[in-house]
Amino acid sequence: MATSSASAVVVEELWTVDDVSAFLRVPTATLYQWRHHRVGPPAFKVGRHLRYDPAALRAWLASREV
Template sequence: MSTTAEVERLWTVEDVARYLDVPVETLYAWRKKRTGPPAGKVGKHLRYDPADVRVWFQRQKAA
């Protein structure tokens, strides 16, 4: 019996801004300063792994 794991889709900048309740511009500023959640490029599009965003947020809470 084979099962397929459900894959969570990558988040856009707008998704992350909504999750963190910050403006999109803040995410771009954090990225420029290398202080925000890790992101990667898919072609010309910036994408975030939801698990990485959650880990980053937990570390911010703990700091």
């Protein structure tokens, strides 16, 4: 009898601009400016809304360490 182990994929919920603003403790306007100047964390457009992958956000933040 063959058994297959189904691996569970854990997907972290995408964050909103307000979530990222609270996490980084910067105003939402700053996030929009960073996106406009292409210097901020990577974001995705979902319909009309911006969404952020928490893992990508943490990686971006770690890459900015001084």
